Amino acid sequence: MTTRTDARAIAAQTLPGEEELRFIRNFHDVFLSIGILMFAAGLGIATAILVGPMLADAAQAGGDGFRRALTIVAAAAGADALVMWLMAEFFARGRRLFLPSIVILIAFSIFAFVGAGAAYGAIVNLDQAFFDRLDGAGVEGAVRQASEFFIVVSAATTLAIFAFYARMKLPFAMGLGAMSLTGVFMAGAFYAWPEKGLDLYQPMQLVSGLFLFLLGVVYDARDPERRTRISDNGFWLHFFAAPLILNSALGLLVGVDSVMDRQTGAAIVTLGVVFAFAFVSLLINRRALLVAGLAYALISAGFLISKIGLSGAWTIAVTLLVLGGVMVLLGGGWHSLRRVIVAPFPKTGLIARIIPPEPSREERRRVSE
Numbered sequence: 001m002t003t004r005t006d007a008r009a010i011a012a013q014t015l016p017g018e019e020e021l022r023f024i025r026n027f028h029d030v031f032l033s034i035g036i037l038m039f040a041a042g043l044g045i046a047t048a049i050l051v052g053p054m055l056a057d058a059a060q061a062g063g064d065g066f067r068r069a070l071t072i073v074a075a076a077a078g079a080d081a082l083v084m085w086l087m088a089e090f091f092a093r094g095r096r097l098f099l100p101s102i103v104i105l106i107a108f109s110i111f112a113f114v115g116a117g118a119a120y121g122a123i124v125n126l127d128q129a130f131f132d133r134l135d136g137a138g139v140e141g142a143v144r145q146a147s148e149f150f151i152v153v154s155a156a157t158t159l160a161i162f163a164f165y166a167r168m169k170l171p172f173a174m175g176l177g178a179m180s181l182t183g184v185f186m187a188g189a190f191y192a193w194p195e196k197g198l199d200l201y202q203p204m205q206l207v208s209g210l211f212l213f214l215l216g217v218v219y220d221a222r223d224p225e226r227r228t229r230i231s232d233n234g235f236w237l238h239f240f241a242a243p244l245i246l247n248s249a250l251g252l253l254v255g256v257d258s259v260m261d262r263q264t265g266a267a268i269v270t271l272g273v274v275f276a277f278a279f280v281s282l283l284i285n286r287r288a289l290l291v292a293g294l295a296y297a298l299i300s301a302g303f304l305i306s307k308i309g310l311s312g313a314w315t316i317a318v319t320l321l322v323l324g325g326v327m328v329l330l331g332g333g334w335h336s337l338r339r340v341i342v343a344p345f346p347k348t349g350l351i352a353r354i355i356p357p358e359p360s361r362e363e364r365r366r367v368s369e
Contacts (some may be wrong), residue, residue, distance in 0.1 A: 029099040036087065036100050040107035043083065047076045070122040077115030081160070084108035092168040102172045109161055109176065116156035120149060147191035154183040171229055175236025178215060182208035182244070202251040209244030212237050220284060221353040238288045242277070246293055249273050270300035278330070282341050283355050287334075297323055335359075 024030070054069045084107050092101035158180040165173035186204045190197040216237030223231040253269045274293040281290040302319040330337070339358040347357045 024099045025097075029097055032091075032097065032100045033103045036091075036103045036107070040084065040103070043080050044107075044111070047080055051076050067122050067125050070118045074115045074118035074122060077111045077118060081108050081111035081115060084111060085164070088164065088168050088170075092170055098170065098172070101168065101170050105161070105164055105168075105170060105173055105176065108164060109157060109180070112160040113153060113157045116153040116160075117149070119156075120152050141194075143194035143197060144191055147187045147194070147197075150187035151184055151191060154180055154187060158184060169229065171232035172236050174233040175212075175240045178212050178237055179240040182212065202248045205244050206248035206252065209241045209246075209248060212241035213245060216241060216286075217284065217354055220286070221350070224353045224356040226285070235286070235288055238286050242289045242291075242293070246273060246277065246296060250296070268300075268304070270296050271304075274300075279341075282334075282338050285338065285356050285358075290330075294323075294327075 051069070051073050054072055055066070057065070057069075084104050088101060088104045088108065091097045091104060158177055161173055161177035161180055164170065165177060185208060186201070189200055189204050193200060216234040219230050219234035219237060220226075223234070225231075250270055250273055253273070274290075274297045277293045278290050281287055298319060301323055302315055305318050305322070306315045335358055342355055342358055345355045345357070346352050
């Protein structure tokens with residue numbers, strides 16, 4: 001029999017705009033995920049033990065032996081990936097267990113990457129003569145060759161992940177596939193401009209992160225009330241976009257010389273970027289962006305607090321108290337703060353789908369009663 005308290009809890013979960021964590025339901029999911037993780041690790045180690053001696057013998061023998069060994073590695077990794085796919089057919093497509101399916105997908109992606117890499121090595125004949133030619137190509141030639149490897153292998157892995165998504169409809173696969181796609185983009189940029197790769201790394205990372213963020217906004221706009229799998233796709237896209245944007249933004253901003261002490265300036269800029277993330281999180285009602293910046297905020301706030309002369313233990317304590325208090329206040333007043341911030345924006349139309357309006361207190365109370 002459902003009590004009044006239980007009914008209110010259920011009703012609260014159905015309020016529009018709440019981000020339900022649908023990838024975990026109970027401890028059974030955790031238990032099963034640990035088992036799948038151990039099985040996948042054992043599968044990978046067993047495969048390495050079986051094919052490792054073949055690679056060593058082939059490397060010493062030379063000739064086409066190494067190519068044949070790489071072909072065996074590709075086939076073995078492909079077989080491991082197939083095992084994980086079959087497990088996904090049961091746990092992801094059949095039983096819709098999302099956390100175990102996430103573990104399966106990660107293992108599947110690793111095996112697919114190794115298999116694609118070994119297959120690429122077999123195709124280009126990755127023997128000692130290949131490396132001798134690479135040494136004579138110079139730095140730019142080596143960068144191009146390495147970039148070509150990552151373009152081909154990352155593209156193959158990306159296709160495998162999106163095939164997994166098309167079959168299993170796992171939202172995490174959308175985020176992981178998009179992240180893998182950004183790897184293809186960045187490797188392509190290194191291939192096109194090998195002499196400027198290091199200079200372009202952070203701008204490319206920022207562009208990749210913004211691409212994932214905007215793609216997440218597109219999914220959010222299709223489900224502004226955050227109630228379907230479409231919203232889950234958006235959640236994982238934001239989850240993977242946040243560190244890319246944060247890392248690149250901090251690298252670009254902190255890299256600029258400042259009249260302030262460099263470390264102090266970096267810490268202040270970091271907190272500024274994290275606060276900007278918090279504001280955007282409130283606008284689009286996505287807490288994943290804010291959570292991604294917590295580690296940076298802790299480090300930066302701790303450094304600034306240490307400047308006032310506190311001991312190491314007191315610095316840690318005060319940092320945790322301050323940031324923890326801010327998070328508690330922000331979490332407790334999330335809806336009230338959103339109500340103020342989004343008030344100037346339209347309540348209907350495209351903008352309202354991207355920046356969802358916040359229900360009034362009366363509406364929330366009526367739904368929860």
